[in-house]
Structures are given as structure tokens and as C-alpha cells.
Amino acid sequence: MEHSRFYCHVSLILSISGLVFPVMVDSIGINYGQIANNLPTPDNVIPLVKSIGATKVKLYDADPRVLKAFANTGVEFIVGLGNEYLSKMRDPDKAQAWVKANVQAYLPATKITCITIGNEILTFNDTSLTDNLLPAMQGIQTALVNLGLDKQVSVTTAHSLAVLDVSFPPSAGSFRKDLVGSITPILNFHAKTNSPFLINAYPFFAFKSNPKQVSLDFVLFQPNQGVVDPKSNFHYDNMLFAQIDAVYSALASLGYSKLPVHISETGWPSKGDEDEVGATLENAKKYNGNLFKTICQRKGTPMRPNTDLNIYVFALFNENMKPGPTSERNYGLFKPDGSPAYSLGINGTDAISTNSTPTTAATTTTNTTPALRSPESSSTGYLSISAAVKGRWISCIGQLLFPLLLLSCLAFREAF
Numbered sequence: 001m002e003h004s005r006f007y008c009h010v011s012l013i014l015s016i017s018g019l020v021f022p023v024m025v026d027s028i029g030i031n032y033g034q035i036a037n038n039l040p041t042p043d044n045v046i047p048l049v050k051s052i053g054a055t056k057v058k059l060y061d062a063d064p065r066v067l068k069a070f071a072n073t074g075v076e077f078i079v080g081l082g083n084e085y086l087s088k089m090r091d092p093d094k095a096q097a098w099v100k101a102n103v104q105a106y107l108p109a110t111k112i113t114c115i116t117i118g119n120e121i122l123t124f125n126d127t128s129l130t131d132n133l134l135p136a137m138q139g140i141q142t143a144l145v146n147l148g149l150d151k152q153v154s155v156t157t158a159h160s161l162a163v164l165d166v167s168f169p170p171s172a173g174s175f176r177k178d179l180v181g182s183i184t185p186i187l188n189f190h191a192k193t194n195s196p197f198l199i200n201a202y203p204f205f206a207f208k209s210n211p212k213q214v215s216l217d218f219v220l221f222q223p224n225q226g227v228v229d230p231k232s233n234f235h236y237d238n239m240l241f242a243q244i245d246a247v248y249s250a251l252a253s254l255g256y257s258k259l260p261v262h263i264s265e266t267g268w269p270s271k272g273d274e275d276e277v278g279a280t281l282e283n284a285k286k287y288n289g290n291l292f293k294t295i296c297q298r299k300g301t302p303m304r305p306n307t308d309l310n311i312y313v314f315a316l317f318n319e320n321m322k323p324g325p326t327s328e329r330n331y332g333l334f335k336p337d338g339s340p341a342y343s344l345g346i347n348g349t350d351a352i353s354t355n356s357t358p359t360t361a362a363t364t365t366t367n368t369t370p371a372l373r374s375p376e377s378s379s380t381g382y383l384s385i386s387a388a389v390k391g392r393w394i395s396c397i398g399q400l401l402f403p404l405l406l407l408s409c410l411a412f413r414e415a416f
């Protein structure tokens with residue numbers, strides 16, 4: 001009898017959660033880089049973003065085509081102010097003009113919630129760039145205040161993990177000594193304006209530079225014995241969590257233990273040069289698949305167990321015009337034609353994505369710019385992705401639902 005009540009309730013919750021799911025996984029973000037000449041038009045990117053359950057998108061600019069296309073989709077945006085504009089933002093008129101044209105113009109239809117000022121500025125070791133960072137952040141913040149937007153839009157900047165000189169063990173995390181002078185006032189800015197500290201963290205780089213010593217299972221979130229931090233006694237079973245906690249330690253060492261940390265980039269390339277150990281399709285699939293599952297479980301790190309991970313996966317697309325090693329052009333979850341670069345290995349997707357059936361998303365491919373994409377590859381890509389949506393959602397629901405089920409079961413028993 002207990003059982004039949006339970007199952008009745010399970011099916012009720014399953015049908016309800018199918019509707020509310022997009023709200024439940026509000027913590028998956030994706031980086032939408034566009035250093036490529038073959039990407040789908042922004043209209044066609046909307047179903048791809050939704051297919052992976054992402055509700056937050058981070059741009060490296062404030063591309064008007066993207067911001068217009070995503071109006072009224074509910075997707076949250078971080079827009080970027082490029083490194084090359086930093087020095088201009090010392091001028092209050094220019095800062096205000098930038099915010100009006102690139103942020104205010106799209107609100108409230110497009111939900112822009114954050115502006116990143118530059119990317120990985122401090123690790124360029126370029127004094128003039130570094131000196132312009134905080135003034136630019138302040139200039140944009142002042143413009144937001146003057147326009148009455150500071151309550152809904154925050155200002156931050158994204159750092160490379162290389163701002164740390166010690167990242168292991170996590171309890172010993174500390175900033176590069178030569179950067180403390182420029183970082184401290186930035187932390188003060190975050191504390192005053194309630195904005196998050198953003199870090200780009202790639203266990204891939206740690207593995208690539210030291211494949212003999214670093215355990216592949218540890219960096220890929222695969223089962224492994226993990227490591228214990230001798231000072232805190234915390235147990236780490238994956239490197240990303242260790243890196244995030246090293247950032248918390250570094251912040252605490254400067255007196256900013258309360259700042260929220262968001263992971264503005266993490267990911268794994270599916271292809272690399274011969275000397276890029278670990279850059280394979282199989283590893284990318286494991287890293288990102290396991291990362292998605294970890295985000296779905298709403299786990300925190302050992303130092304912040306009750307804080308949701310706030311992660312932006314890098315990246316939506318393989319970007320064919322990025323300079324540097326082959327890996328740089330192969331971080332995408334999707335190929336430019338909209339087909340998945342690989343299956344994320346989440347239950348249901350493999351079977352469904354190869355067995356594509358026409359869905360509504362197919363109609364959106366008719367709006368594409370023919371010059372940019374080959375129609376036949378794009379339509380098959382979109383079909384398989386949109387069909388894959390259901391499988392991924394269901395697997396995520398399964399993970400998220402467990403606490404809900406427990407709660408509702410308890411409530412159910414009380415009621416009877």
C-alpha cells in the first residue's frame with residue numbers, strides 16, 4: 001500500500017517537473033564565442049542553448065544580433081567589454097554611451113545581468129592594460145548607477161587561474177605576489193558592489209603540462225581515490241573543485257573570504273596537436289559529461305558545500321579562426337553546423353540523437369544565411385540536437401528530482 005501511493009506520486013511529480021525543468025537547472029551557463037566564419041545565425045543558436053539545458057550565456061562582446069535574437073527567451077546574459085576598449089572607459093561620457101548602446105538598449109527583453117570588463121587582463125603582464133582595468137570597471141559601474149541599472153546589472157572581470165601562484169593543496173591557494181597590488185582594489189570593488197569574482201579554470205592545462213604526475217581520472221571527474229588536503233583534511237575527488245577552493249583560499253588570504261566565486265570558463269578540447277596530451281574526443285566527452293552531471297547534482301566544493309556551482313562551460317562551438325594550438329579551435333560542444341561535437345554521455349541522448357525525427361526546431365533552419373552554412377548539414381544537425389533534448393532533460397530531471405521526491409513523499413505520508 002505504501003508502495004502504490006509512492007509510485008502514484010512519482011508519476012505525478014514527473015509530469016509536473018517536465019514543465020518546470022528549465023527553472024530547476026538555472027545553474028548551467030555556456031560561453032558563446034564567435035571567432036569563426038561558419039557559425040549558425042543567432043536565431044538558430046537558441047535551440048542549441050536550450051538543448052543542453054543552459055539558461056545562462058556568456059558573450060565576449062555585446063553582439064547586437066545575438067542580444068536581439070535572444071529577446072524574450074528568458075536566457076540570462078553576461079556581455080563583455082573587449083580588452084581594446086578598456087582605456088576609453090575612464091571617460092564617463094564614453095562609459096555611459098557604451099552602457100546605453102550595448103546594455104540598456106536590450107533591457108528588459110534580453111536579460112543582461114552582468115558585464116565583464118576585459119578577459120584575463122592581469123595575466124597579460126601588460127602594465128597599461130592592468131592599470132586601466134579598475135578605472136574601466138568603475139566607469140561602467142558609475143554609468144549603470146546613473147542610468148538606474150546597477151541593481152539589475154553587475155560589473156566584473158574574468159581572470160585566468162594563472163593569477164594564482166599556488167593552487168595546491170587548495171588550502172594553500174594564493175595570488176601571484178606581483179599581482180596582489182592590482183588585485184586587492186578589484187576585490188574591494190567586488191565587495192562594495194556585490195559582484196562576483198570570475199575565474200577561468202581548466203584542469204586540462206594542469207594535465208597537459210604534467211601528464212605523468214596528474215591522474216587523468218582525477219581531472220576528468222572519473223572514479224578515483226582522490227587526494228586529501230593535509231591542512232584542511234578535505235577530500236577532493238576532482239581537480240576542478242580543488243582549483244575553485246584554491247581561489248577561495250587566495251581570496252581569504254587577502255581578507256575577502258565572503259566574495260562569491262563563479263567559474264566563467266571551464267572545458268576540455270576534443271582535439272589537439274600531437275604534443276597536447278589528453279586532448280581527445282573521449283576525454284572531452286567524459287569531462288563535460290561528468291561536469292554537467294556534477295552541476296545537475298547541485299553539489300558545492302568541500303570548502304563551500306552549500307553554495308551552488310556557478311559554471312559557464314567553454315564553449316558552445318568549435319571556433320575555426322582562433323589562433324594558437326589545435327585545441328583552441330576544438331572546445332565546442334557543437335560543430336558549426338549545429339550537430340553535437342560528441343555525445344555528452346548522459347542517458348538517453350545517444351540512442352535518441354542518432355534516430356532523428358522532424359521537430360519544430362527544423363523550421364528555424366529556414367532562416368539561416370546561406371553564405372554561412374551548408375543547408376543539408378545544418379538541418380540534420382538541428383534535427384538530431386532537438387531530438388536529443390528530451391533525453392538530456394530527462395536524465396537531469398532524474399538527478400534533480402530525488403530530493404524533491406523525498407520531500408513530497410514525506411508530505412504525502414503526513415497527509416495520510
Ligand SMILES: *[C@@H]1O[C@H](CO)[C@@H](O)[C@H](O)[C@H]1NC(C)=O
Pocket residue numbers: 123124125
Ligand atoms: C607573466 O609574468 C609571470 C610572473 O612573472 C610569468 O610567470 C608568466 O609567464 C608571464 N606571462 C606572460 C603571458 O608573459
Ligand SMILES: *[C@@H]1O[C@H](CO)[C@@H](O)[C@H](O)[C@H]1NC(C)=O
Pocket residue numbers: 345346347
Ligand atoms: C544510465 O542509466 C543507468 C540506469 O539508470 C545507469 O546505470 C547508468 O550508469 C547511466 N549511464 C550514464 C552514462 O549516466
